[in-house]
Amino acid sequence: MEKNKEFSREPGKSRQYMTAVIVNLAALAYGSSLGWISPVLPNLLSKETPVGTEPMTDESASWLVAILCLGGLVTTPILGPLSDKFGRKSVGCLITLPSIMSWLLKIFARDQDYLIAARFLAGVNGAGCLFFIPLYISETTSDAIRGTAGSFLVLFLNIGFLFSFIIGPLISFNLFAIVCLILPLIFLGFFVLMPETPVYLIRKNKIAEATKSLMWLKGGDKEAIDRELVHLQGQIKEASVSKSAKFSDLFKDRGTIKGLIIAFGLLGGQQMCGMLAVVSYSTTIFEMAGSMLSPSISTIIIGVIQLTGSYLSTVLIDRVGRKLLILISCALMCTCHVILGIFFYFQSLEYDLKALGWIPVTALSIFVLAHCLGLGPVPFIVVSEIFRPELASLASGFSLCTLWFLLFMVVKFFATAITLIGISNCFFILAAFCASTFFLTLLIVPETKGRSIESIFSELNGIPHLNSKGTV
Structure with missing residues (x-):
């Protein structure tokens, strides 16, 4: 309350x-x-x-x-x-x-x-x-x-x-x-x-413009503006960011290195779970499962499920937390991939599975919903919260390069992988990536809900004496 x-x-x-x-x-x-x-x-x-x-x-x-x-x-x-x-x-x-x-x-x-x-x-x-x-x-x-x-x-x-x-x-x-x-x-x-962000303006020593930006963002609340201005100035002064951040700064302390591992793990897991590849081949999966839906109706259904999962994520993310949403998402996606892998494995053995055609359709729908609930949106939020302000843009750009490279590999070669090792084995491999992301999140990703960057970064650096609000 x-x-x-x-x-x-x-x-x-x-x-x-x-x-x-x-x-x-x-x-x-x-x-x-x-x-x-x-x-x-x-x-x-x-x-x-x-x-x-x-x-x-x-x-x-x-x-x-x-x-x-x-x-x-x-x-x-x-x-x-x-x-x-x-x-x-x-x-x-x-x-x-x-x-x-x-x-x-x-x-x-x-x-x-x-x-x-x-x-x-x-x-x-x-x-x-x-x-x-x-x-x-x-x-x-x-x-x-x-x-x-x-x-x-x-x-x-x-x-x-x-x-x-x-x-x-x-x-x-x-x-x-x-x-x-x-x-x-x-x-x-x-x-x-x-407005321009107050963080950037303060870093450039444009205090008057930063105050104006905060005036708009804080609805003219002078007390809140003064408090935030002092807080941001303290952060930036402590970080000594008068010089631009260098690539080597990403590897100078334990907290930033651990943040990079988390960013690579979450954004990499986000792509290697196979969301874009699975959605791209959703029509083929529906057809292989014996679905009578037209390709256009199939894509619209997938789109509606994606939108529903994304909406649920916006409702739940500040209630249940980032970490729990990722764990639930990875567990559900892993389960769906295993189910799809088993289904298409038995189908490859020429078992008559027409009566069970609803199983892959349901698994694919739950997979899409689970991805949009957690592993789709949450990594972007966590990555924006685990780096100090002066390193945020550099670290985000570095980790996003991993995202684009892995996304290219998955999209370009998923069809080739289906031909070489079969669609069932592809789903088992995707399940393994989901499981890996689950355990990485469980073991090293901090809960960042409602916490200050000082508190989060202290935890990443292994400092135990700060509570979730960043105070002693």
């Missing part, structure tokens, strides 16, 4: 939530770009292709899916230095440009090379979103609401997914791209009105 009263008195709570919603309009736009591939790919592979004169080959199609990851991989390393030099807000505006260019290339595409280039630019935009949104939210929201606001990222991504899944089959190829082009423009129109 006391905690709820304290939360209700949080100054500027509604403005901070509004800021999180506006920032995540970029995630919605990126989600529509991710979802674009599902409804248009069958048409591109058909004789009536809307681009060029020849159908796209399977090899070209695999690159159309995977090139997005390479766009993200090559862009991520420069985002930290850019955000430290020019500011979080400048990067937020800048990442809109590749999104706009991507949709324009799709609108005016004359051959498949236009689409490959467009998807690469979409990956550049995606890298910007995954880097910028958690960082901006972590620096503009209070400890009490940071988790819920941070979970908006995957929620808005999945809204974008579902938006594309629904409208893609209903309208023409060009009109689809025109409608989606509007989304990044809406984000840019709102975001230019948002």
Whole structure:
């Protein structure tokens, strides 16, 4: 009860939530770009292709899916230095440009090379979103609401997914791209009105501007503004961040090294659980299971389940905590992969499993729900909470490179792995990755719900005398 009263008195709570919603309009736009591939790919592979004169080959199609990851991989390393030099807000505006260019290339595409280039630019935009949104939210929201606001990222991504899944089959190829082009423009129109983060401004010794930013974020509560200003100045003075953070700074103390291990483990586990690959092949799984659902209906169902899981995550993340959600998510996903692996193993032995066709469909649905509940959104939030402010952008960029590389490997070679070792063994391997992420979370990931960075970092450094609030 006391905690709820304290939360209700949080100054500027509604403005901070509004800021999180506006920032995540970029995630919605990126989600529509991710979802674009599902409804248009069958048409591109058909004789009536809307681009060029020849159908796209399977090899070209695999690159159309995977090139997005390479766009993200090559862009991520420069985002930290850019955000430290020019500011979080400048990067937020800048990442809109590749999104706009991507949709324009799709609108005016004359051959498949236009689409490959467009998807690469979409990956550049995606890298910007995954880097910028958690960082901006972590620096503009209070400890009490940071988790819920941070979970908006995957929620808005999945809204974008579902938006594309629904409208893609209903309208023409060009009109689809025109409608989606509007989304990044809406984000840019709102975001230019948002303040720069006070953390960045204080690091640049722009105290008057930082005070103005806090004035907006805290709803004009002078006492809260003064308290936060002193707190942030103390943090930054203690960290001596007058100089830009260097790569070697990531390995200078135990807490940062452990934070990197956690970031690599969670973001790596997030990709190696096989979510994107499984969703990409969901239609094939439905067909192999004997489902009578059409491909478009199947993708819409998956989209609705993703959105439901993401919504549940926003409701639960500041109630049950980050760590528990990841553990539940990994356990459920591991179980679903084992069930799918067993089903397709017996199917490969030519057992008649038509009467049990509901099992893989149900397992796939629970898998998607579990991913969006925990392992989908929560790693981004945890990664934004476990590094000191002066290292946050550099560490996030470094760990996100791992994400993009592993995502590329999974998406590009999942189909090849199915051919080489069989779909059942692929699911058993994915189950092993889910189990590994479960135990890593259980053993070394701290619970960060409602805690200050001082408290979290002290725990990572093995200092036992601070409580969850960061006080003795």
